[in-house]
Amino acid sequence: MYRHNQPPGRLSTLPGGERGRIMHSLWFRTALLPDGWASGVRVGIAGGRIAAVARDVAAGPDDEVAGAGVPGLCNLHSHAFQRGMAGLAETRGAPDDDFWTWREVMYRFVDRMTPEDAEAVAAQAYAEMLESGFTRVGEFHYLHHDPDGRPYADPAEMAARIAAAAQETGIGLTLLPVFYAHGGFGPAAPHRGQRRFLSGLDGFGALMAGSRRAVAGLEEAVVGLAPHSLRAATLPEIAALLPLAEGGPVHIHAAEQVREVEECVAALGARPVELLLDHAPVDARWCLIHATHMSADETRRLAASGAVAGLCPMTEANLGDGVFPLPAYAAAGGRYGVGTDSNVLVAAADELRLLEYAQRLTGRRRNVVTGEAPSVGRTLVSACLAGGAQALGVPAGLAPGHPADIVALDADHPSLCAREGDALLDGWIFAARAGAVDGVWRAGRKVVAQGRHRAGPRIAARYRAALGRLLA
Incomplete structure (x- = not known):
């Protein structure tokens, strides 16, 4: 379980030394954790799950850097x-x-x-x-x-x-x-x-x-x-x-x-x-x-x-x-x-x-x-x-042990810029058009980059062909 009110920079991890098995890390300028918004959040991912969460840390040289992280x-x-x-x-x-x-x-x-x-x-x-x-x-x-x-x-x-x-x-x-x-x-x-x-x-x-x-x-x-x-x-x-x-x-x-x-x-x-x-x-x-x-x-x-x-x-x-x-x-x-x-x-x-x-x-x-x-x-x-x-039938939230299902909002989007905390969510839901969602990780794998699904062109081509037959 995620531990509340940890000292700055301390990792919340899975039991049994899972921290040592982290395969890659994401760093968010701010992220919505189970107990609220935090700054400088590093999420370590292993085996498709969140293995560790740290707050108030700087981005490391191997971290993938993103804007505002929220649970998928x-x-x-x-x-x-x-x-x-x-x-x-x-x-x-x-x-x-x-x-x-x-x-x-x-x-x-x-x-x-x-x-x-x-x-x-x-x-x-x-x-x-x-x-x-x-x-x-x-x-x-x-x-x-x-x-x-x-x-x-x-x-x-x-x-x-x-x-x-x-x-x-x-x-x-x-x-x-x-x-x-x-x-x-x-x-x-x-x-x-x-x-x-x-x-x-x-x-x-x-x-x-x-x-x-x-x-x-x-x-x-x-x-x-x-x-x-x-x-x-x-x-x-x-x-x-x-x-x-x-x-x-x-x-x-x-x-x-x-x-x-x-x-x-x-x-x-x-x-x-x-x-x-x-x-x-x-x-x-x-x-x-x-x-x-x-x-x-x-x-x-x-x-x-x-x-x-x-x-x-x-x-x-x-x-x-x-x-x-x-x-x-x-x-x-x-x-x-x-x-x-x-x-x-x-x-x-x-x-x-x-x-x-x-x-x-x-x-x-x-x-x-x-x-x-x-x-x-x-x-x-x-x-x-x-x-x-x-x-x-699944757990929810950015916490160790949960699936690494994470959405990155573009903090520079016109409807999200210069905002913090809950105002980011209000801007996304009530003011943004397309483009507010920048990246998406599902089970730790990045499937959406710069707002587009990585297999989108191939999927869309097959879809158009299917609709051509169905609506002929």
Whole structure:
């Protein structure tokens, strides 16, 4: 653990003499450590993890020097394949366009996607995530089968493509294979557009086993479980599935749209979050994605459960879902993090900014999301760092023993220059456009330099070729 209030220049290290095994060091003019901002910070890295942290030291001759260091953020909810359809659903269809009409566009897009296409699109999404300051993604993965709905020879073929994209880009991966059996509450028969997502309980066990094999070669990969929603999985099915998580994270969509809540009440006699809290073992392993439309009682109970609310402000705004009751939830001690969901725009700072701005617009006041720190930026980063890491099953923060997942902000950027401490975060989230993120290290390896992913041109070329086929 990181030791607070150390004398200047003293190293905080892993036990057992790990300091002697440091392979390389990064030096930051200032960095956000678990107990706050510090100056002259050297981070020693060995085996992909932080081996030592020193503060108030000068840069050494072999140190890689950077500006302001902050922990990499966790993107707790992504559907990578949807990056390829970003912007395609912005043409008005029905007069009452909403999530449900958007979903029809998604079904048509996914019909033609091959495993090679899925890998190319995921790699593009993951490179963009890293460039924006996300160092780990929770991939809520439900595109399992071939275009006719038949399992591939390897039932985890598509999971292997997600793993390959993570390997190529270097992003940390928490893979969340999705169980999807029904087309709506009742349960209702599946829609034709859902045929690539569907599994039965028996087949899903093989899919989970194949998914674990698919990520076995990735550094610090985590596998969890994702019953898609109460629309697509019944409560008895969820209970039967939970042992397959093997102690890993459990994610589920809940209460994203008003219509979803109304249909749930009509079919099952209660609201979605209420049902989960009453009939599922919701605890700190769980992440309820969206949870937008909760009653006051559901809000208090979800906060008390220790679960994480997975908020996706950009997608929720794009789909017209609504606004999460964050002030009441946070006041009750609720934990939360952010995700890019449909990947309509992949940007960590944008998700954090919109999370606050939505609250300002609904509450008609400023600086809504603040905790002990007066800085909104610091509050957002701290809460989403802790909540995102919990939801994805990894530790958070720049401390010995943790993965060396680090973001360097450009302290000379026009929106960050002449600022210190929390003002750097406020400038990044609320004032910067592109270019605020300078470098990114994932598991100690530098994957983003001068704001660009090192394999970006190659990844973008494959992505353009895939989109050329998909949209032809």
